[in-house]
Amino acid sequence: MSQRETWATRAGFILAAVGSAVGLGNIWQFPFKTSEYGGATFLVVYLVAAIGIGLPAMLAEFVVGRKSNLNAIGAFEKLGFRNWKWVGVLGVGTGFWILSYYSVVGGWVLRYMGGSVTGAYFADPAAYFGQVSAGLDALALHALFMILVVAIVAGGVEDGIEKATKLMVPSIVVILGVLAVWVFTLPGASPGYSYFLSPDLSQLSLSVSFDPLPSFSGPLTDIIPFAVSQAFFSLSLGMGAMITYASYVGEDQSLFGDSITVVVFNSAVGILAGLVVIPLLFVQGIEPGSGGAGALFVSLATAFAELPAGRVVGVVFFGVVLIAALSSAISLLEVVVSYAVDNYGARRPQIAAALGGLIFLLGIPSALDTAWLGWFDTLAYQLLLPVSVLGVLVFIGWVFGRPAVDELLNGSSLGGGVGMTWLWLVRTVVVLGVVLTLALGVQTLFFAENPAIVPPL
Ligand code: PHE
Numbered sequence: 001m002s003q004r005e006t007w008a009t010r011a012g013f014i015l016a017a018v019g020s021a022v023g024l025g026n027i028w029q030f031p032f033k034t035s036e037y038g039g040a041t042f043l044v045v046y047l048v049a050a051i052g053i054g055l056p057a058m059l060a061e062f063v064v065g066r067k068s069n070l071n072a073i074g075a076f077e078k079l080g081f082r083n084w085k086w087v088g089v090l091g092v093g094t095g096f097w098i099l100s101y102y103s104v105v106g107g108w109v110l111r112y113m114g115g116s117v118t119g120a121y122f123a124d125p126a127a128y129f130g131q132v133s134a135g136l137d138a139l140a141l142h143a144l145f146m147i148l149v150v151a152i153v154a155g156g157v158e159d160g161i162e163k164a165t166k167l168m169v170p171s172i173v174v175i176l177g178v179l180a181v182w183v184f185t186l187p188g189a190s191p192g193y194s195y196f197l198s199p200d201l202s203q204l205s206l207s208v209s210f211d212p213l214p215s216f217s218g219p220l221t222d223i224i225p226f227a228v229s230q231a232f233f234s235l236s237l238g239m240g241a242m243i244t245y246a247s248y249v250g251e252d253q254s255l256f257g258d259s260i261t262v263v264v265f266n267s268a269v270g271i272l273a274g275l276v277v278i279p280l281l282f283v284q285g286i287e288p289g290s291g292g293a294g295a296l297f298v299s300l301a302t303a304f305a306e307l308p309a310g311r312v313v314g315v316v317f318f319g320v321v322l323i324a325a326l327s328s329a330i331s332l333l334e335v336v337v338s339y340a341v342d343n344y345g346a347r348r349p350q351i352a353a354a355l356g357g358l359i360f361l362l363g364i365p366s367a368l369d370t371a372w373l374g375w376f377d378t379l380a381y382q383l384l385l386p387v388s389v390l391g392v393l394v395f396i397g398w399v400f401g402r403p404a405v406d407e408l409l410n411g412s413s414l415g416g417g418v419g420m421t422w423l424w425l426v427r428t429v430v431v432l433g434v435v436l437t438l439a440l441g442v443q444t445l446f447f448a449e450n451p452a453i454v455p456p457l
Contacts, residue, residue: 004069004247004248004342006248006249006250007248007249013245013246013248013249013253013258014258014261014262015166015169016245016327016331017236017242017245017258017262018169018261018262018265018266019168019169019324019327019328019330019331020236020241020242020245020327020328020330020331021234021235021236021262021265021266021328022168022169022172022265022266022269022324022327022328023102023234023324023325023327023328023329024102024105024106024109024321024324024325024328025230025233025234025270025328026234026266026269026270026273026324027172027176027269027270027273027296027321027324028105028293028296028321029230029233029234030046030230030234030270030273030274031270031273031274031276031277031278031295031296032277032291032292032293032294032295032296033226033227033230034046034196034274034278035195035196035277035278035281035288035289035291035295036288036289036291036292037222037223037226037227037289038203038219038222038223039195039196039199039278039288040194040195040196040197040198040199040200041199041200041203041204041219041220041223042223042226042227043196043197043199043271043274044199044204045204045220045223045224045227045228046227046228046230046231046267046270047267049227049228049230049231049433050231050234050235050263050266050267051263052429052430052433053228053231053389053430053433053434054231054232054235054237054263055259055260055263056393056422056425056426056430057232057235057237057238057389057392057393057426057430057434058235058237058242058259058262058263059255059256059259059408059422060392060393060395060396060397060404060426061237061242061243061246061392062242062243062246062249062255062258062259062408063246063255063396063400063404063407063408064076064079064243064246064392064395064396064400065242065243065244065245065246065247065249066246066247066249066251066255066407066410067079067403067404067407068247069247070247070342071088071240071243071244071247071335071338071339071341071342071343072088072091072092072240072241072243072244072335072338072339073085073088073089073092073240073339073343074088074339074342074343075088075243075247076088076395079400081395081399081400084391084395084399086391087388087391087392087395088240088243090384090387090388090391091238091239091240091243091335091388091391091392092239092240092335092336092339093384094238094239094240094380094384094385094388095239095240095241095332095335095336096332096336096355096358096359096362097362097376097379097380097384098233098239098332098376098380098384099329099332099333099359099363100359100360100362100363100366100376101363101366101372101373101376101377102325102328102329102332103142103145103146103149103329103359103360103363104138104142104145104363104366104367104373105293105325105373106141106142106145106149106322106325106326106329107138107139107140107141107142107143107144107145107367108132108133108138108141108297109145109318109321109322109325110141110144110145110322111132111137111138111141112297112301112314112318113314113315113318113319113322115128115132115301115314116304116310116311116313116314116315116317116318117311117314117315119305119310119311121301121304121305122301122304122305122310123305125297125298125301125302125305126294126298128301129294129297129298129301130294133293133294133297133370134367134368134369134370135367135368138367138368139364139367139368142360142363142364142366142367143360145325145326145329146356146357146359146360146363147356148326149326149329149330149333149356150333150352150353150356152326152330153330153333153334153337153348153352153356154348154349154352154353167323168320168323168324168327169265169269171320171323172269172320172321172324173268173269173272175316175317175320176269176272176273176275176276177272179276179303179317180272180275180276182303182307183275183276183279183280183283183303184279186279186280186283187283188282188283188285189279189280189282189283190279190282191282192278192279192280192281192282192283193275193278193279195278195282195288196274196275196278196279203219203220203223204219204220205218205219205220206218206219206220206221206224214439215443215447216439216440216443221440221443221444222440222444224436224437224440225381225382225386225437225438225440225441225444226381228386228433228434228437229380229381229382229385229386229437229441230381232385232386232389233380233381233385234266234270235262235263235266236328236331237385237389237392238384238385238386238388238389238392239332239335239385239388240335241331241332241334241335243335243392244331244334244335244338245331245334247338250411251410251411252410252411253411254411254412254413254414255408255410255411255412256408256412256414256418257412273296276299276300277295277296277299277300280299280300280302280303281295281299284298284299284302286298286299293370293373293374300314300317301314304317333352333355333356333359336355337351337352337355340355369456371456372455372456374456375452375455375456378445378452379445379452379453381441382441382442382444382445382452383438383441383442383445386434386437386438386441387438389434390431390434390435390438393426393430393431393434394431396423396426397423397426397427397430397431398427401423402423404423405419405420405422405423406419408422
């Protein structure tokens, strides 16, 4: 087998992991899901999930990747557990599924860059979003976005991915930060902050009755599956991405420290985006929850229409969002490409192009109708992501067990106690949290009055 690539620098891995994590999930999806599912209550559940489930799960994926030094599917076999290969397959499948509509939203971002130059959305931002979010134009831009992703992945790990990320994270933080400060000065913004930041504790309730199957009710029924899966989506978990990236990491690097950096950065960017988008919705008198998938685009377009030098700000902003989206999408495609390269000795450029083409095809319904995009997204959140993360957790906790702790501690100065605590948390609380998430997701998907599993035909 040919020499496997590794990250060029120590910082390469962490940059790429942050680059994978920070993306449309934080900037587009987090504000819109938060405003749709209860504001501050959603934020609380999201943060608990990111730290309590996301962090330990990320460490589990890192361990699988670094220990095996292989792609997400090959990894389980290499560790000696052929029967667990399905976890890798499911992760790759989930990534494939998600990238299909992620790329459509990436196309919207391209569109809005252009729209900022010409000022096309200035007159009526909501109508503009309605026009450009679905249809043949959206399809063409979905194709263009996929072409960009393929081009970068074809270039290989070091050249393509490491460089793109270095610039992105600081720029996103600065631009979002400046926008957040500006939004703060706008009249009418303040109810947005209480909606986003001060939780109504009475909303934190969930009841269950058995008949004989469990059935859940209460405000958290919807909030939990969306908020927990939002943490997975946003941290790039359950899609083999972190397994794949960690497979290029040396034994001398502290996985523990790296995972904390990723979680902190990632949540910070999401919250910053929320501080821009949610108050803006209130300023414009848009009911939280009615903005839907267009929340980011409509609210910001309105802002840029009013800002001095709005066109320039718009281009720069959507340009940075584009880089964030690309660096995430790259990691999704990389998962599949890495499998094909490791296993079949496939040539990187060809396989990247072929797979990119398939993902494009899968994204066609989402590009033609946002109802399909929503359906793809719901299925990923309620089913694919929790099952896939659960698979990794059960594997590491109950199947692989102790050796995972040794691998985790390689390159770290932490004592064995921390490692064992992690393992026991994974085995118990973390697994139970994901089981609950999945149970709630399955209820809305299959047993609700209007089961979400029914496609929008
Ligand atoms: N975490 C990325 C985001 O928030 C999306 C992503 C998921 C990327 C999974 C790679 C793998 O946009």
